[in-house]
Amino acid sequence: xxxxxxxxxxxxxxxxRALLSILSVSVSxxxxxxxxxxxxxxxLPPEDMGAALRVAxxxxxxxxxxxxxxxxxxxxxxxxxxxxxxxxxxxxKYKNEENMTFAQFAMDAKxxxxxxxxxxxxxxxxxxxxxxxxACIIGxxxxxxxxxxxxxxxxxxxxxxxxxxxxTIAGIYEGTVDDRNMLFHQEYLDEASGNPGWVGMWWxxxxxxxxxxxxxxxxxxxxxxxxxxxxxxxxRAFQLGFLSMLGNVRVLIGSISAVVVFTLVLxxxxxxxxxxxxxxxxxxxxxxxxxxxxxxxxxxxxxxxGLCLAGLVVGAGGAWLLFTHGYGAGLAxxxxxxxxxGVALWNLFQKxxxxxxxxxxxxxxxxxxxxxxxxxPNISKMTNGFFITFEVTPKILGLAxxxxxxxxxxxSIAPAIAAARMSVVSGLKxxx
Amino acid sequence: xxxxxxxxxxxxxxxxxxQGEIQVTALDNVSLDIGACEFLTLMGPSGSGKSTLLHIIAxxxxxxxGECRVQNIDVTRLNESRLADWRNQNxxxxxxxxxxxxxxxxxxxxxxxLLLTQLSRKERRQQVETALDLVGLADRARHLxxxxxxxxxxxxxxxxxxxxxxxxxxxxxxxxxxxxxxxQEVLGVLKSLSSxxxxxxxxxxxDPKAAAFGTRTIHLEKGELIKD
Numbered sequence: 154x155x156x157x158x159x160x161x162x163x164x165x166x167x168x169x170r171a172l173l174s175i176l177s178v179s180v181s182x183x184x185x186x187x188x189x190x191x192x193x194x195x196x197l198p199p200e201d202m203g204a205a206l207r208v209a210x211x212x213x214x215x216x217x218x219x220x221x222x223x224x225x226x227x228x229x230x231x232x233x234x235x236x237x238x239x240x241x242x243x244x245x246k247y248k249n250e251e252n253m254t255f256a257q258f259a260m261d262a263k264x265x266x267x268x269x270x271x272x273x274x275x276x277x278x279x280x281x282x283x284x285x286x287x288a289c290i291i292g293x294x295x296x297x298x299x300x301x302x303x304x305x306x307x308x309x310x311x312x313x314x315x316x317x318x319x320x321t322i323a324g325i326y327e328g329t330v331d332d333r334n335m336l337f338h339q340e341y342l343d344e345a346s347g348n349p350g351w352v353g354m355w356w357x358x359x360x361x362x363x364x365x366x367x368x369x370x371x372x373x374x375x376x377x378x379x380x381x382x383x384x385x386x387x388x389r390a391f392q393l394g395f396l397s398m399l400g401n402v403r404v405l406i407g408s409i410s411a412v413v414v415f416t417l418v419l420x421x422x423x424x425x426x427x428x429x430x431x432x433x434x435x436x437x438x439x440x441x442x443x444x445x446x447x448x449x450x451x452x453x454x455x456x457x458x459g460l461c462l463a464g465l466v467v468g469a470g471g472a473w474l475l476f477t478h479g480y481g482a483g484l485a486x487x488x489x490x491x492x493x494x495g496v497a498l499w500n501l502f503q504k505x506x507x508x509x510x511x512x513x514x515x516x517x518x519x520x521x522x523x524x525x526x527x528x529x530p531n532i533s534k535m536t537n538g539f540f541i542t543f544e545v546t547p548k549i550l551g552l553a554x555x556x557x558x559x560x561x562x563x564x565s566i567a568p569a570i571a572a573a574r575m576s577v578v579s580g581l582k583x584x585x
Numbered sequence: 586x587x588x589x590x591x592x593x594x595x596x597x598x599x600x601x602x603x604q605g606e607i608q609v610t611a612l613d614n615v616s617l618d619i620g621a622c623e624f625l626t627l628m629g630p631s632g633s634g635k636s637t638l639l640h641i642i643a644x645x646x647x648x649x650x651g652e653c654r655v656q657n658i659d660v661t662r663l664n665e666s667r668l669a670d671w672r673n674q675n676x677x678x679x680x681x682x683x684x685x686x687x688x689x690x691x692x693x694x695x696x697x698x699l700l701l702t703q704l705s706r707k708e709r710r711q712q713v714e715t716a717l718d719l720v721g722l723a724d725r726a727r728h729l730x731x732x733x734x735x736x737x738x739x740x741x742x743x744x745x746x747x748x749x750x751x752x753x754x755x756x757x758x759x760x761x762x763x764x765x766x767x768x769q770e771v772l773g774v775l776k777s778l779s780s781x782x783x784x785x786x787x788x789x790x791x792d793p794k795a796a797a798f799g800t801r802t803i804h805l806e807k808g809e810l811i812k813d
Contacts, residue, residue, distance in 0.1 A: 154693045156700055162688045438684045441645050442698045442745075443673020445666050577645035581680070 164456045167428070171460065174424045178464025178560070179471065181417040182553050185410055186472040189549045192406045194540050203270055205362045209391035210355035210372055213382040219351040221381050231371045233364030234357050236267035239339045241353035245309030245318070247299070255295040257309060257335040258353070259342040262288070268358045271329045278303065278324025286341050288323035292332035296325045314346040330542065355383075414556055421564035425457045429568035436572050437580020446573040453569045458561030465557035473545040479530025486523030490516045591618035592752065592785050593642055598651030600637050600808075611637040612648065613808040624779035624786045626799035634808040635789045636757055642787060643755045644672050656752060673701050677746025677784075679756035679775075683738040685730040691717065691741045692726040698749050716744035719782075720774055736767025743774055747782075754778055756788040760795050772798045 165171050210228065212218035219241075228237050243257040262283045265272065274282075274290065281303075282288045291301055301307070301322055310317040320337055343349035359368050365387060372385035386394070429436070436449055475482040497512035529535040532543040600612040611634045619625050619642075627635040640646035641653055644660045653661050655675065663671055678684075685694045695716055699709045717723045720740040730738055739759060746754050756775060760768035776798045778784040788799065796802045804811050 154689070154696050154700070159689070159693075159697075159700070166688045434684070435686055438678075438680075438686070439697075440669065441643075441672065441678050443669050443701050445669040448701075578640055581684070 160452055160455045160459070163432070163452065164459055170424070170428070174421070174460050175463045175467060177420050177424075178417060178461050178557065179466075179468030181413050181420075182465055182468030182557060183472045185413050185417075185556065186469050186545060186549055186553050187476075188406050188410050188413070189552065190472070190476065190543055190545055191540075192403060192410075193546065193549065194543055195402055195406075203268075203358065204388040206358050206360075206365070207268065207388040208357050208359060208365065208369060208372070208385055209388060210357065210383050210385045211391075212354070213384045216354070219353060220355065220383065222350045222352050224355065224376065224381065224383070227375055228355060228357060228372060231368055231375065233359050233361075233368045233371075235360045236264050237261075237355055237357040238264035238268050239352035239354070240356045241339060241342060241351075242313065243309065243318075243337075243342065244312040246312060247307065247309055255292075255298075255333050255335060257289075257337065259339040260336055260356075262336075262338050265290075265336065268356050269329065272326040273328035274324040274326045278326075281323035282336075285321060285323060286338060287318070287320055289320040289335050289337035290324040290326050291322055291335045292329070293325055293327035294332045295335065296322075301325070314342070314348070316342075316345045318342070318345055414560075417556075417560055418563055421457070421461060421560050422567060424460075425453070425564040426568050426571075428456070429453055429572060433572070433575060433580050433583040437575060437577050437583070440575075440577045440580065449572050450565075450569045453572060454562065454565045457565035457568075458558060461557040461561035461564070462554075465554055469545070469550055469553040469557075473550065475526055476532055476543050476545050479526055479532075483523045483525075483527030483530065486519050486526055490519035490523055493519055590620055592621045592623075592656055593617070593619035593787075594652075594654040595619075595638075595642070596652040596654075598638070598641065598648050598653060600634070600641065600646070601649045610808050612641075615651070615805075615808070615810050617803070617810060619785060619787065621785055622779050622783050623801060624776060624799040625788070626796040626802045627787065627789045627805060628791070628793070628796055628802055629805035632807075633805040635805045637808075638805065639755050639757055639787060639789050643676050643678065643753070644668050673698055674749060675752045677743075677749065677751040677754040679739070679742050679746050679754065679759045681758040681761040683730070683735070683742050683762070685738055685741060685745075687730050690727050690729055691722060691733065691744075694730070694741055695744045695748050698745065702749070712748055712750075713744075716748040717741075719747065720744045734767065735763050736770055739763060739767070739771050740774060743771065743778075747778070747784075752785060754784050754786045756786065758789055758791065760790070760792065768792075768795065 210220070210224075212220055222239065225237060225239070228234060238261040239259065241259040243259055245257050247254065265282070266279065272290075278290070282290050289307075295301070303322055303324060305322045306319060307322065308317060308319045318337075318341065320335075326332065339352065357368075359365050369385045369387070372383060376383045439449060471482065474485060493512050493516035497509045497516055500506075500509035500512060532540050595615060595617040598612055598615045598617075599610070602609045602611055611632075613634075615634075615638065627639060629635045637646060641648050641661070642655065644655075644663070648661055651661070652659055658671065660668065660671060685691075686697065689697070692713055695713045696709055699712060702709075704712070714723060714726070717726055720743050722737060722740050722744065725733060725737060725741075730741070733741065739762075742759075743754075746756075754775070759771055759775065763771060772795055775786050775788060779786045779800065786799075788795070790796050
């Protein structure tokens with residue numbers, strides 16, 4: 154026997170309680186990881202490869218104010234700018250849908266590849282988009298959702314312009330971090346609305362990342378003190394500014410996360426206190442045999458941290474599996490359900506009805522979760538593209554590991570102090 | 586009372602417990618010598634202080650005043666950490682309720698005190714097997730405590746007390762929870778520890794028949810040594 158196996162035997166002496174403790178920690182950590190991933194997705198949207206080279210230019214007043222199209226020539230003439238396209242929000246509603254379910258932007262189709270090069274389409278699709286006035290392209294996520302295919306026609310009624318435009322789908326693009334949008338010709342919008350000369354904003358690409366600060370300053374200066382002052386900023390800065398409109402979502406999610414962690418501390422501390430209190434007599438025996446306070450503290454700490462880390466593996470690992478390999482998670486859950494069912498049947502066979510009665514609901518729960526995970530293996534699809542990557546990053550996993558370790562340490566403090574203070578004689582008088 | 590070659594020398598030992606505002610004298614100015622290889626039995630009514638005296642000798646309790654020297658080391662003056670080391674190396678405990686760890690096998694229970702030593706796994710195994718063999722339980726090494734009878738459990742506890750080859754073996758009513766047959770077996774093992782293995786055995790008991798196994802019996806009453 155080693156010290157490690159002694160700690161393990163102690164931790165698993167009451168298997169049901171150990172399992173329930175691990176499950177309570179894992180469910181809470183799963184929730185915490187999900188909240189952190191949601192927060193990240195909302196506040197730090199993933200970047201395209203070209204993000205480091207892109208600049209967004211919008212009205213200094215607000216993103217809703219239009220910009221004069223004549224600014225194009227001035228922007229293009231700034232050294233370091235390699236391509237510019239207008240980017241105008243159309244706000245169209247599809248068929249009888251009450252709300253807009255995918256964003257549409259009018260742009261210069263010929264600049265698509267230069268500015269948003271990540272969008273992958275076949276050459277004929279690019280050609281068709283560039284050459285046809287009413288052509289549009291649609292991101293793969295939206296196309297899959299509405300079963301759109303090349304050549305289909307669709308009609309959108311704008312909630313901003315007094316027009317309803319008909320489009321022909323020239324291509325389905327993918328490969329960007331947000332394959333949800335629809336893009337069409339700015340010229341088509343100008344003609345239909347009878348209001349040429351205005352655009353929503355500009356997106357441009359600079360020749361190299363080194364040009365970025367200078368180009369941004371040059372654009373802001375170029376239109377300073379004009380009737381249409383602009384704010385030029387990097388794609389990252391633009392996204393963060395745009396997302397600040399979400400208000401206190403960060404605070405809300407942060408608060409919920411704090412409550413989750415606090416609850417977790419209470420649950421773990423109470424479990425560890427119970428587990429140690431009922432072993433006071435044994436701890437007294439260990440002391441009598443020569444184990445010192447620090448060794449008992451290590452036993453208690455290792456047991457507590459071990460249970461929390463097991464919860465981490467199940468909870469945070471489960472979240473990672475579910476969000477990145479949905480089918481895998483589903484199959485793992487179904488396997489777990491199968492095992493639980495097998496144990497339940499064995500218990501029935503052994504006439505241990507109370508244990509079977511516990512195993513059956515666990516099996517049912519795991520099976521339900523497994524089927525759900527298999528049917529919704531892709532978070533992006535499940536949320537209709539609201540969340541795109543929903544990625545459990547190493548940083549989030551690290552944070553969860555930190556919480557689990559901290560939790561194990563905090564939960565062990567009170568029982569460790571009680572064990573240290575206990576005299577051998579008083580501990581031996583403790584009833585089993 | 587042996588004075589020459591005494592392994593335990595107790596001088597003017599007192600222990601007073603405070604129970605609220607009331608002070609209870611558990612030991613009152615006790616002086617005693619215990620020789621090497623002695624099998625000393627401590628007798629007396631409940632509350633006479635015999636267990637307290639045993640606990641102080643074994644280094645798991647501290648006196649209010651006085652001195653308790655074991656092999657010339659005053660155990661009352663050792664700090665917690667050194668006292669723990671001293672207990673591990675010099676004292677073997679046998680309790681009335683056996684006090685084995687229920688999740689460990691008989692072998693692992695006996696091995697427990699050796700985890701604090703520098704012995705290799707192989708050396709530990711040899712010592713555990715020797716100790717279990719000595720109490721006649723080599724064939725029960727893989728059994729959990731719940732799979733053993735009371736007498737067997739107590740013999741495992743004795744093996745655990747012996748495995749570090751201590752100078753002292755202290756036993757607090759070791760036959761209190763056993764039937765007469767098992768009690769005889771356990772007492773026989775304890776007796777052979779002092780007569781054959783050269784250990785100093787100190788046993789607290791209520792039972793005169795059990796005390797008869799000892800080489801010397803002393804009586805305590807109200808914390809005082811009344812007969813030796």
